[in-house]
Amino acid sequence: MKLSIVKAYVLKELSEIVRSRLIVMVYLMPTMVLVLFGYGIRMEVTGARTLIIDYDQSHYSRLLIEKFTHSKYFTVQKELRLESEALDAIHRAQSDVVVIIPESFEKRLLHGQKIQIGVFVDAAFPMRGSTIESYVKGVVLNAASAIQERRLDRDAHTIAINQRTLFNQAMRDEDAIVPGLIGLVLLIAPAILAALLIVKEKEKGTIFNFYASALSKAEFIAAKLIPVFFLHSINIFILFLWATYWFDVPFRGSFWLYWVASELYLVISLSIGMLISIVTRTQIVAVVLTVIVTIIPGFLYSGILMPISSMVGFSRYEAHIFPVMYYNHILYDVFLVGEGLASEKTQFYLFILAFYGLFLMGLGSLILKKELR
Amino acid sequence: MRVFWTVVARELVRFIRSWQLVLVVLYAFTMEVYIAGSGIELKPRNVAIGYVDESGGGLSQKLLHYFHEPEFLPPVAFNSQTALSQAVFDKEIVLGLIFDEDFEQDFRKNKHATLNVLLDATAASQAYTTLSYLSNIVLNFSDTAFSVELVTHKLFNENANNATFMALTELLSITTMLSVILTAVVFVKEKEDGTWDIMLLMPVNAKSIILAKSFSQVIIVMIGIVISVGFVVFGAFDTPIHGSFFAFLVLAFLYAFTGAGIGLFVAAIAKDVMQVAQLSVVIMLPLIFLSGAWTPIYAMHPWLQTLSLLSPLRYFIEGTESIFFRGTPVLELYPYFLGVFGVGSILYLIGFRKIGHLF
Known part of the structure; x- marks a missing residue:
């Protein structure tokens, strides 16, 4: 490696990126994705129109x-009398669920009939x-068992669930999603940036x-990737701040582990982009x-x-081939679990x-290739 | 008119000549849709359960019997609570059940037993549903003389078939992506080569050239959609369609034009393909995520709900869902057509005017 040549090349690449409006995108895109998805994805269903x-x-x-009415999972719209009207509302996507209480509900309940x-x-x-x-089931079973218990005035055999929700006690969607999103963003954004670096030169000629210069292949790749690597390294910190301050995701692990793992991951996603750039012939294909x-x-x-533990067969192997799974394991560990390097799995x-x-x-x-094909 | 068709033909030939591009687009419309449809399962499936049984069997084993496939994997026994919690920490087990020594006795004599549960909530969606499954199982078990029964009818998608839904969503996202990027690149390539200014200066109507160029990309996307719906959605997943297929094609055509409009807009701003890549991702992702593809609109933040009215994809997705699953009659689909057409024509006009200016 001739450092002076690499340095000159790096400076050229860097000024190219800064001069175009690209530099804004490098920082705008990850932040935007994190904020939008962090707000946009909701796994919990609340306020189902009933x-x-x-x-x-x-x-x-x-x-x-x-x-x-009192459950936060349901928003009771109004109590209709006609079944066909209600079904019509579902067909028009104005309601999500219709519950029909039959005529002799009270009588049958009191007599313990079906x-x-x-x-x-x-x-x-x-x-x-x-x-x-399953929410409807829960509400109905709960209500009915309470009613029946009160009426019969006896203790039924019951099992109470004493649940300890680990890592995400409040079951906040943000805590579950935002760390995963960092893994997603740090895969997409650097890869897209890196994917065009080499193929752009191919298309323009x-x-x-490079073919004619004294630059070796390794030097060329290093020169191409070093600027984007440093530009994107800043994103690691920006995303961390968004997650912890804006979305209030707890951070229980070591920041060093987060940093080191993220930089390694960045190298991976840049390499994916670079590989695509080497294989493709035109920019549009690369994008x-x-x-x-x-x-x-x-x-x-x-x-x-x-x-991942729920995946079976082919998708399980595929999950192990992609790098996302490994990085996200560490991400969830530093954000929510906090075991750090004490866990052998994390070390591995x-x-x-x-x-x-x-x-x-x-x-x-x-x-x-450093020659004409 | 001759100019129009010549330009269209020229762009199509150019597209076909790049075999890499043809392959990638075909892959996106077929394999990608198939993988998303068959791979992503949002319901709890194969949830890994571990348990520690200190109660000596009987009741606990009966309870464990209720955790069956396809929702749960066969429960795995652990010797101690520490071993179980280590497995949960390592993400090998999602749901840990602990039956302590007095569990059975409490249930038989004192009538109130407590079941300790460890739940990994890092995957919140799975955790929610797993928990409600669990409480339903336990509630069912608590009082066997229980008399209320739920009769559930799942409308429109009887088996709650995820494959169909995910495949369609993926197809719509890919349509968005390709119509924007392909159109934008067609124009930006000319800009990069410096031929676009010359094109605008030629004694040919610039409007018809712009129209022809974007129309050619719409044709490519429409062919992709037909292939994808034919082979993957109908072929591989055997999706029933309850509404009119023709209405879907018209809607898709309008939407592809909207995408082309966004592409024109991107092309007008961007100077090279690199900027197109970055800009279109920045514009497309909000479009996709405000469309209700991933989260129902009413569950979003109020200000996001208002913003989502601007996303043409929202109308396209709701329209497609209505056509495929709900079987809404054609005449009642007019809000979706109006939505796509309205937002689409505005976007297209903006892009059209911007790219048509020389300076």
Whole structure:
């Protein structure tokens, strides 16, 4: 490595990036994604628009309706009398769920006879549909068991659940999502930036400067990646501040671990972009390919939507191939768990990240051609 | 008119000549949609359970019986609470159940037993639903003489089929992405090469050239949509369609033009492809996330709800959902058409005027 040549090249790259309006994007995009997604993604279903049809109009049916009214999970719109009207409202996407209390609800309840409560759920959004269904079940079972217990005036056999929710006691959506988003953002943004660095020169023809110069392949890659690496390193801190101050996500681990792991991860995502840049011939292909390769797996295997332990078969292997899983494990550890390097798994994953980065870099300089094809 | 079709043909030929681009676009419309549809499952599925049983069996084993597939993996026994919590810390177990020594006795004699539960809430959505599953199981178990029964009808998507839904959402996102990026790059390439100014100075109507260029990209996206719906949505996932397919195509066409409009706008601002990449991501992500694809609109912040009225994708998604799942009659779809058309034509006009200026 001739440091002076690399330095000159780095300066050239840096001034190119700063002169174009790109520099704003480097910092705007990660922040925007974090803020938008942090607010935008809500896993919990609250305020499901509920229509209740009460054919019974009795004391107990009103008690049940009250349970729905007081629950934060439901917003009772109004109590309609007609079933067809209610179904119509679902068809127009104006309501999410219809609960139908049958005529002899009170009588049957008092006699301990079987009662069927009809529930219609809009399942066009499947996850929402099944969540709402299980909430309705919870409310109805709870209310009915309370009523029955009071009436029979005896203790039924019960099991109380003493739950200790780990790592995210309040079950805040922000705590669960924002750390995962950092893993997503630090994958997408650097990769897109790096993906065009080399292919741009190919398209313009300036790549011949490199072919003809004394610069070695490793030096060329280093010169291309060093500026973007430092520019994006600042994002590690910016994202940390957003997460802890704006979204109030607790930070229980060591900041050093967060920093080191993030820098390693940055090397990986830059290398992914660089590899794409080496393989493709035109910029448009590089852009589209990067978006496809990073955004979908980034989401899929980040653990935001689905824990890795729940994956089976092929997607489980695929999750282990992508780097997101390892980084996000460390992220969730430093933000929510706080075990740090005491955990062997974290040590191992950190090692994997370092190895991954080195491997991609090596692969890149191996397949980069320094001659005409 | 001849100019128009010549330019359209020229852009299409240029697209086909770049085999890498053809491959990537095809991949996006087929495999990508398929992977999203088959891979992403938002309901709890295969939740890993671990338990420590100090109560000596009987009741606890009966309870464990209720945790069955596909929602839960077979429960794994642990020897001590420390081993269990270590497994939860290492993310190998999501739900840990602890039956202590007196569990069975409490239930039989004192009638009130307590079940200790450890739950990893880093994946909040899974945690919510897992918890409500758990409480329903326990509640069911508590009093077997219980008489209230729920009869649930899931409308529009009877099996709450996630694959269909995710595949459609993914298709819509990819449509957005490609219509914006492809259109923007077609113009910016000319800008980069310096041929765009010459094009505007030629004695040909600049408007028809702009229209033709963006129309060619709309054609490419529409072909992609048809392939994707045909092979993946109908073919691989066997999605039923309750509404009119033609209405969907018209809606998609309007939407692709809206995307092209955004692309024009991006192209007008950007100087090179690098800027296109950054700008279009910055513009597209809010569009996708304000559309209700990931979170229902009414569950968003109030100011985000208002903003989402500006996202053409919102109307497109709601319209598509209505066509595919709800089977809304064509005439009642007019708000979606109006929405896409309204927002779309405004965006297209802005982009159209901006790119048409020489300086």
